[in-house]
Amino acid sequence: xxxxxxxxxxxxxxxRNLCRGHEEAVVRRFGRAALLEATGRGALLAWRLRERHxxxxxxxxTRPLQVGDVPADVRAGAEAYEREAExxxxxxxxxxxxxxxxxxxxxxxxx
Amino acid sequence: xxxxxxxAVPVDLSPAAAVAAVRDPADDRVCCTSPGPAxxxxxxLPPREFDRRRAFAAAARSLGERPPNADALADARxxxxxxxxxxxxxxxxxxxxxxTRSIAELREHVARLQGRLRERRDRGLxxxxxxAELRAATRALSEAETRRIASDEAAVRDRERNRTAFDARExxxxxxxxxxxxxxxxxxxxxxxxxxxxxxxxxxxxxxDRTLEDAxxxxxxxxxxxxxxxxxxxxxxxxxxxxxxxxxARWLRTDVCYPVRS
Numbered sequence: 001x002x003x004x005x006x007x008x009x010x011x012x013x014x015x016r017n018l019c020r021g022h023e024e025a026v027v028r029r030f031g032r033a034a035l036l037e038a039t040g041r042g043a044l045l046a047w048r049l050r051e052r053h054x055x056x057x058x059x060x061x062t063r064p065l066q067v068g069d070v071p072a073d074v075r076a077g078a079e080a081y082e083r084e085a086e087x088x089x090x091x092x093x094x095x096x097x098x099x100x101x102x103x104x105x106x107x108x109x110x111x
Numbered sequence: 112x113x114x115x116x117x118x119a120v121p122v123d124l125s126p127a128a129a130v131a132a133v134r135d136p137a138d139d140r141v142c143c144t145s146p147g148p149a150x151x152x153x154x155x156l157p158p159r160e161f162d163r164r165r166a167f168a169a170a171a172r173s174l175g176e177r178p179p180n181a182d183a184l185a186d187a188r189x190x191x192x193x194x195x196x197x198x199x200x201x202x203x204x205x206x207x208x209x210x211t212r213s214i215a216e217l218r219e220h221v222a223r224l225q226g227r228l229r230e231r232r233d234r235g236l237x238x239x240x241x242x243a244e245l246r247a248a249t250r251a252l253s254e255a256e257t258r259r260i261a262s263d264e265a266a267v268r269d270r271e272r273n274r275t276a277f278d279a280r281e282x283x284x285x286x287x288x289x290x291x292x293x294x295x296x297x298x299x300x301x302x303x304x305x306x307x308x309x310x311x312x313x314x315x316x317x318x319x320d321r322t323l324e325d326a327x328x329x330x331x332x333x334x335x336x337x338x339x340x341x342x343x344x345x346x347x348x349x350x351x352x353x354x355x356x357x358x359x360a361r362w363l364r365t366d367v368c369y370p371v372r373s
Contacts, residue, residue, distance in 0.1 A: 007280035009287045055198040
């Protein structure tokens, strides 16, 4: 999908108007941001916004995160942390001495 | 000394041209002083677009009223005007899967050549050709890796720069919203100050609907204009509820010009 984030009142207003006029291409709207479908018509809207407000629009391409995208040990670490960790224990501390990936190694692993 | 009755002067212009001529001090098709704060919203009657709150607020400003949040609004506007956030780059670089793939292929190619080289050495065969091939492949791999590292670093730099630019723009947007909210509050406060006077003026109009609830925008426009103070002639495109422009000008208590072209 295409993520569009606006950074000025004018750009936000344009986004709102475009989304209202082209609901079929809008997956989700959030205040000053929107997810557009990854099609030619979604791209046309995104590019029109960028053309009108070049410096006030951030465009990113996203896709749904699925189970297979996340390495099994990362999933296991996250699940264990959410289920077992005490309320104020940071993940860094939690992972020590357990068989979960260390935070400093996670930064360098690409999905 | 009695005050002179208001003038009602015909101008050989269309209403739009007359409005433009009044607003532009350099335009001598209508000679007058610069219009004050009432002219943007009330300079033409009947109004073409009419936002009640804006019109009420403009009338209050023309009477010298200041909103209670004027200082906060001025400060916020100054702060906003002083911002000049950097622009983000538009071509976000990122590592393409193509780069990754070609490096993997080059690595495999080097490994294959090393295998063949060992094999030929073991069998006592000539290795000159394969050694040259291996040198070339190793060099190509090292160049690709260097390019990859450089492009990774550039992507990180781009991301940092964009983050800084978008953070600054986000702060500016917050300030824009603050100015917008203060402006809205200022209009509301100013509008409240003239509302009673507008209601009184409405009751004195020679027409049927004379309350804010019932009256049409055109009627309210005349009532607000009577309350406002004008520094330059009002453009009267039609006398509205009055029999003629002279009567309208008298009631409005201000000089008017009336366009005779359509």
